[in-house]
Amino acid sequence: MTHLTLSNISKQFGETAAVQDFNLEVEKGEFVSFLGPSGCGKTTTLRMIAGFEIPTTGKVTIDDADITDKAPNQRDVGMVFQAYALFPNMSVAQNIGFGMRIHRESKAAIKQRVEEMLALIHLEKKGNSYPYQLSGGQQQRVALARALANRPQVLLLDEPLSALDAKIRVQLRAEIRSIQRKLGITAIYVTHDQEEALSISDRIVVMYEGKIEQVGTPFQIYNFPQTAFVASFVGTLNTATAEVVDPANRLISMDGIQLQSAEEMEGMQKGDKVSIAIRPERISFAAQEKKANILDCQIENITFLGSVVRIQVLVGKTHFYMDTFNNPFLELPKIGDKDQVTCSREAVLVLKA
């Protein structure tokens, strides 16, 4: 059942089109991330759902009720900010209970809900502390509890983990996801961190220059990017320009080196220029296992990344990265060695411009 709908949303700031023709339907209890680089319009879209920006055109509805022109305090939407935004003059318990006090709930109900929320974020003993007495991670957990205490229909999270260090970020994102699942609340999460979006979301909306590039599950976004931007923005990707040789047999040529893809090439003609993309982890040494495409190469560089070893190879005139799991008992090639690499037909993605 569609819970939150954004129909033909656009936002203009003077001459700049921050968001253009944005359409999205979010199911109840779904966790959707807006992913994209700075200035792509993801936060503006979130702010339009929150009511802090009014769309230039389009409609925002929750359960079919039009909330486009409603004031932010009339929307029943909870929001978590990057800068925590806890009220410094209030204790943790007062912060969490603030929304309920505004809605004139009874003292007993507020007390009970605050205790529930404190238990949910594992800060039972911090109710009387003030925000300045908490760490960044704790403050953000309180901000989450505060946003949830009112039982909002939709939870909005605007880069909530950006100000935290890496370890806390990973821990807290798992916590956010687990709380969201537990409460079954619809959540929209804004991030520019692809790993965060991939790990936490049911669906990801990849945005670029105010437009939706692709909407899909993390699996779809990573493995089957539909545009060159999505392919380059999500994960590491080898891209190259190629020429269509035989569209029926899905053959393409990269600097004279023939490659076979599994992608449909409907409407393409022999000689058409296309962009192709191959994920580094989908390339391997041909000595280990031979796949549909076998390419001669020269080892250019080897970078040790811990669990993964990234090897740069030169195929024709194109530089490719290939990732292989670190195996301490496997001998790595040497820089300058000539070798062969291989990849399957499915690994060769033909991208829309």
Add this chain to the structure above:
Amino acid sequence: MKNGGKVWSWFWMILGIVYFFLPLVATFIFSLRAKKGVLSFLAYQQLFNDSGFIKGFSYSILWGVLTIIVGILIFVPTAYWVRLRAPQFRTAVEFITLLPFVIPAIVFVFGLVRTFSHPPFLIVDSPVLLIAGYTVLSMPYMYRSIDTGLRSIDVRTLTEAAQSLGAGWATILFQIILPNIRVAILSGAFLSFAIVMGEYILAQYLAKPAFAPFLAYLIQEKAYEPAAATIISFALTWACMGIINLFGRGQQTQIAGGH
């Protein structure tokens, strides 16, 4: 070289202290000499027995408190709104707040008298005009203190956080913004209070009872009491400054970690 620098630092500091405190100490000692041959608080006693002093002093305190209330009611929402919704007007508003430094008080008071001494604005006899005048005179201190306070908190995000929780403007202003700029407001309030306590021209020309005109009258009439009144006035100003510092210390830790 290092020692030489230290000696000069001490020299300038002592010189500054002497320059500032010597007249004050001299005035204080002079105020104690009302009784011939002995040091006593007679001048202070006589001052507190003088109904003119009590009246002027009490009225000045009243004007000061009213000025602070009016100032807070006008400048907190203004500074908040400019910071949140109209940052493009900030320079213009800051320029306006500095006008009392540029326009002499005497010009200002004659402007007030001319404008408000005939219908439809016949309020020259009302204390409203005096309070309005004091509010304008204290504007540079009050507005800037509040603006500095607002700068120390993330006004936009706090406002949006409160809005997303269902709060309206009044709740945001009184429950979120005001408590978090308490120190800044107190600083502005005490500075305004000090300005009102020492202000002469406005009260004199609008013919309202106040401390400064009484002090001026006293100087013409008596010898020791004006000195005592000056010391009392100084003590009051210092007490205000002390209170600003006292509140300031507590808040700093809270604001620093607060956002």
